[in-house]
Amino acid sequence: xxxxxxxxxxxxxxxxxxxxxxxxxxxxxxxxxxxxxxxxxxxxxxxxxxxxxxxxxxxxxxxxxxxxxxxxxxxxxxxxxxxxxxxxxxxxxxxxxxxxxxxxxxxxxxxxxxxxxxxxxxxxxxxxxxxxxxxxxxxxxxxxxxxxxxxxxxxxxxxxxxxxxxxxxxxxxxxxxxxxxxxxxxxxxxxxxxxxxxxxxxxxxxxxxxxxxxxxxxxxxxxxxxxxxxxxxxxxxxxxxxxxxxxxxxxxxxxxxxxxxxxxxxxxxxxxxxxxxxxxxxxxxxxxxxxxxxxxxxxxxxxxxxxxxxxx
Amino acid sequence: xxxxxxxxxxxxxxxxxxxxxxxxxxxxxxxxxxxxxxxxxxxxxxxxxxxxxxxxxxxxxxxxxxxxxxxxxxxxxxxxxxxxxxxxxxxxxxxxxxxxxxxxxxxxxxxxxxxxxxxxxxxxxxxxxxxxxxxxxxxxxxxxxxxxxxxxxxxxxxxxxxxxxxxxxxxxxxxxxxxxxxxxxxxxxxxxxxxxxxxxxxxxxxxxxxxxxxxxxxxxxxxxxxxxxxxxxxxxxxxxxxxxxxxxxxxxxxxxxxxxxxxxxxxxxxxx
Numbered sequence: 325x326x327x328x329x330x331x332x333x334x335x336x337x338x339x340x341x342x343x344x345x346x347x348x349x350x351x352x353x354x355x356x357x358x359x360x361x362x363x364x365x366x367x368x369x370x371x372x373x374x375x376x377x378x379x380x381x382x383x384x385x386x387x388x389x390x391x392x393x394x395x396x397x398x399x400x401x402x403x404x405x406x407x408x409x410x411x412x413x414x415x416x417x418x419x420x421x422x423x424x425x426x427x428x429x430x431x432x433x434x435x436x437x438x439x440x441x442x443x444x445x446x447x448x449x450x451x452x453x454x455x456x457x458x459x460x461x462x463x464x465x466x467x468x469x470x471x472x473x474x475x476x477x478x479x480x481x482x483x484x485x486x487x488x489x490x491x492x493x494x495x496x497x498x499x500x501x502x503x504x505x506x507x508x509x510x511x512x513x514x515x516x517x518x519x520x521x522x523x524x525x526x527x528x529x530x531x532x533x534x535x536x537x538x539x540x541x542x543x544x545x546x547x548x549x550x551x552x553x554x555x556x557x558x559x560x561x562x563x564x565x566x567x568x569x570x571x572x573x574x575x576x577x578x579x580x581x582x583x584x585x586x587x588x589x590x591x592x593x594x595x596x597x598x599x600x601x602x603x604x605x606x607x608x609x610x611x612x613x614x615x616x617x618x619x620x621x622x623x624x625x626x627x628x629x630x631x632x633x634x635x636x
Numbered sequence: 637x638x639x640x641x642x643x644x645x646x647x648x649x650x651x652x653x654x655x656x657x658x659x660x661x662x663x664x665x666x667x668x669x670x671x672x673x674x675x676x677x678x679x680x681x682x683x684x685x686x687x688x689x690x691x692x693x694x695x696x697x698x699x700x701x702x703x704x705x706x707x708x709x710x711x712x713x714x715x716x717x718x719x720x721x722x723x724x725x726x727x728x729x730x731x732x733x734x735x736x737x738x739x740x741x742x743x744x745x746x747x748x749x750x751x752x753x754x755x756x757x758x759x760x761x762x763x764x765x766x767x768x769x770x771x772x773x774x775x776x777x778x779x780x781x782x783x784x785x786x787x788x789x790x791x792x793x794x795x796x797x798x799x800x801x802x803x804x805x806x807x808x809x810x811x812x813x814x815x816x817x818x819x820x821x822x823x824x825x826x827x828x829x830x831x832x833x834x835x836x837x838x839x840x841x842x843x844x845x846x847x848x849x850x851x852x853x854x855x856x857x858x859x860x861x862x863x864x865x866x867x868x869x870x871x872x873x874x875x876x877x878x879x880x881x882x883x884x885x886x887x888x889x890x891x892x893x894x895x896x897x898x899x900x901x902x903x904x905x906x907x908x
Contacts, residue, residue: 369907369908372740373739373740373743373908374739374740374907374908375907375908376905376907389740389743390743390744392743393644393647393648393649394644394645394648394649395649395740395741395742395743396740396741397644398644399740401740403736403740404733404736406732406733407732407733407734407736407737408732408733408734408737409665409728409729409732409734410732411664411665411666411667412661412664412665413664416660416664419660419664420657420658420660420661420664421657421737421741423653423656423657423660424649424653424654424656424657424738424741424742425649425653425741425742426645426649426653464737
């Protein structure tokens with residue numbers, strides 16, 4: 325259980341996190357979603373006692389992080405994939421962490437095996453690829469077998485296999501009864517990983533909801549349809565209540581029907597289908613709509629006031 | 637793949653856990669071994685060259701010759717590398733990002749910093765005492781029977797000089813560690829250390845020579861290492877006498893304490 329209560333953090337008079345309150349419950353993966361610079365990392369650093377809030381508090385099982393008797397046994401935090409000295413071996417990095425919280429040293433090799441780094445345990449961590457560094461960071465969070473875990477953008481820079489591995493890993497943690505908070509700026513990834521969502525923009529809470537509600541609220545997923553008979557298929561779709569728009573490269577974007585329903589419709593009418601793909605496009609639209617008024621950075625070609633620089 | 641939750645042991649983490657963790661950290665850095673190795677080699681080499689250069693002078697030219705001070709020349713190199721080691725101990729954590737992992741593992745910051753200071757001080761003292769005795773014995777072995785006066789540990793002031801040189805360099809390293817905590821940058825901390833220890837004396841030479849006796853390098857060489865002829869050393873101090881060994885040690889401790897205290901206040905209050 326993580327409770328943020330009216331967290332506020334200012335950098336040079338500008339609020340990076342502004343009166344932010346939310347609760348992260350155990351047993352589900354909670355996605356912490358927001359555009360770049362919206363205050364996700366700052367909030368996570370405050371939860372872990374690294375940055376001090378100007379006002380408000382963050383509690384883990386009812387206590388501030390600094391008062392946890394054995395921090396690594398209660399909280400595993402991956403805030404920075406490269407938070408290790410490049411000269412130290414992966415094993416030695418985990419060993420000093422284990423010693424600091426009286427964690428048995430056998431756990432070091434256990435977690436290295438868990439993340440698939442058992443064979444490179446003696447190698448200098450500085451030689452690791454980004455994916456291996458992320459795995460080492462994840463191994464460090466699991467060292468004390470904590471009930472609460474925080475991951476800041478854990479899939480950044482990972483290949484598809486790594487992304488899938490992290491996704492399953494997070495869901496396994498939640499299924500084991502842990503409290504899992506994972507930040508991302510990608511709604512598509514969150515919709516696959518998370519059960520609940522905390523959406524922030526400009527440091528303020530925008531929505532605290534379930535992924536299912538968020539998807540339903542966005543009108544469901546869109547389906548990409550490629551067919552040689554655009555006009556005929558479009559009229560058949562609209563006659564059953566679907567919304568049809570133009571997609572990329574001559575495709576159609578269908579909302580209001582699932583891919584299965586569209587396929588059945590095609591079979592009944594004898595339409596030729598070249599491609600039928602569910603997409604997350606409408607989720608992204610919903611996310612952008614939700615955070616539109618509070619987006620920090622946007623390309624200069626887009627309208628709207630430019631935000632100030634991201635605080636360090 | 638994920639195991640059941642474990643029960644935490646009773647109590648909470650304390651000095652003992654932080655000490656074990658920080659000690660392992662120091663021992664598993666290549667820079668520790670490299671710094672120590674280079675210091676031993678260059679320190680002993682400096683002592684050997686300087687003492688050897690004193691051989692075969694005319695017998696009358698050894699008036700005021702201080703065999704103890706000459707043999708401890710190698711410790712001046714340890715003064716430099718000790719400062720670099722002290723700064724790196726904390727700035728390497730900032731440059732690599734390890735400091736966040738450290739603060740997350742043991743968030744009580746004052747306990748963390750005090751432990752780090754203890755590990756640094758103990759390591760540097762033990763190392764420098766060994767080097768100090770090694771330099772002394774090497775230097776005396778070269779000097780003995782070859783013309784110049786030589787010393788033994790029984791010579792008045794010799795044992796004091798050998799022992800205090802190691803302690804003094806540990807204090808230098810701690811002052812530099814404090815700079816590292818304050819500045820959080822390797823380049824900045826080593827720059828500040830080199831500025832105070834090596835550049836400041838040059839500037840002060842042109843301003844006020846008697847005040848040079850308060851500069852760390854002069855205290856080390858003229859107050860801590862010297863055993864004879866204190867008046868003769870006064871030439872470089874504009875006529876003033878060097879500080880007594882005790883006064884030099886206390887002043888150096890005050891320098892280190894000021895640097896560490898400033899760093900500690902910032903370390904506890906600042907965002908990690």
